[in-house]
Amino acid sequence: MHTIEDGTGRAAPPGLRERKKRRTRDTLIRSALELFALKGFDGTTVDEISDAADVSQRTFFRYFANKEEVALAVQDSVESFFFARLRERPATEAPLTALRNAVLSSWDSVGEAIESVVPLELHMRTYRMIESTPQLFAAHLHRLARLEEELAEEIARREGLDVRTDPRPQVLVAAFGGVMRVTGKLWGERGNAGLEELRKITTRYLDQLGPALAENWRN
Template sequence: MHPSPAERTASAGLRDRKKLKTRDALCHAALDLFGSRGFEGATLDDIAAAADVSKRTVLRYFTGKQDILLAVFREMAALTVRELERRPAEEAPLTALREATRHALCEVGRALPEYRGTPTCLAVLQLVATTPGMLVSLHHVLLVHQDAPAKILAARERIEDPADPRPQLLVSVHAVAMTVAVRSWQASGAHDLDTILDTVDMCLDNLSSAIAGRWSVAAPA
């Protein structure tokens, strides 16, 4: 006797929940080990053992340790694109992009499980900011996912010339601002989502003066 459509749906839902539970367990095990041993000191075998699964299971979900740590930012990039498509047409490109990013970070912070009383995304941000080389990897992830938002921004502004650099330039500069914001947030000693959102805004607010202005109050005219 074949299962009914309802039974197949329920079975698929159960599999998805089990996969999500395993993925969360792997992320938490990795965070524990990265926190206690450092990123370099923890191995995939260690993570598998801590989560009570095989190394093969870990590799079904992630390509490696860095992939585990940066998975949250790939999810955030996808949410940013989804939200950018919904932003009001009257918003300027930078406003639309920064609001979409803010929404995505809030959504990731709410959707992911708590890690020791802190949203998992914030624990990951702390690790990324304090692990040598990981900020470069974060910046790479942000740049890899820049084509989709750039295309959406170009369409919003009715830019048809593929050689127009502004959409890619804005998304690239925004990625740099995000990376700087993470480093500034960590250096400030803050540990909350509101502060990192404010720090991102501060970095974006200073883009214009950083690029085109003079920085010294006493700078000659």
């Protein structure tokens, strides 16, 4: 998420121009997701999204490169929100603990962040659409791969390691990312399950990650 600083290191309120740009972007996202829910991803055109948002196609392309990008915009914000929470975790926390706590602390306010752009129910429908649309799912996985690289670099920084020579940050983040993808898939398969259900599933599976990596399963 983009923030502006006021010269003291604190986030400052955006100016009028930035607020207008944010409103236009949010309107495009909301219009696109509503159309996707109504007509499907493949059945919706950029022209229709632009018309619904009452802007030109040229304006659409100022904000988004294509339909995939606007479809993934809220999910991208959620992931950026999580990454910011990880950077705030105390340096004394072990890597897996920091990742787990960053996820769980995100739940306290990520719902409000989503609803500032689209209704939560629409976001959940979009998440399921991403999971079931091959074109979107491929784009989603590509973005997640980049996010995992950034997470591994952050873990390495926290631990004073070189991610290029020490494989542990990448191995840990790969395992963590796998858990997150599994829990998202399970949540999506439950149909009308809400965000609180996703939190419960995620917590349960993250709690199994350490034991699954460390323990002898045959005992």
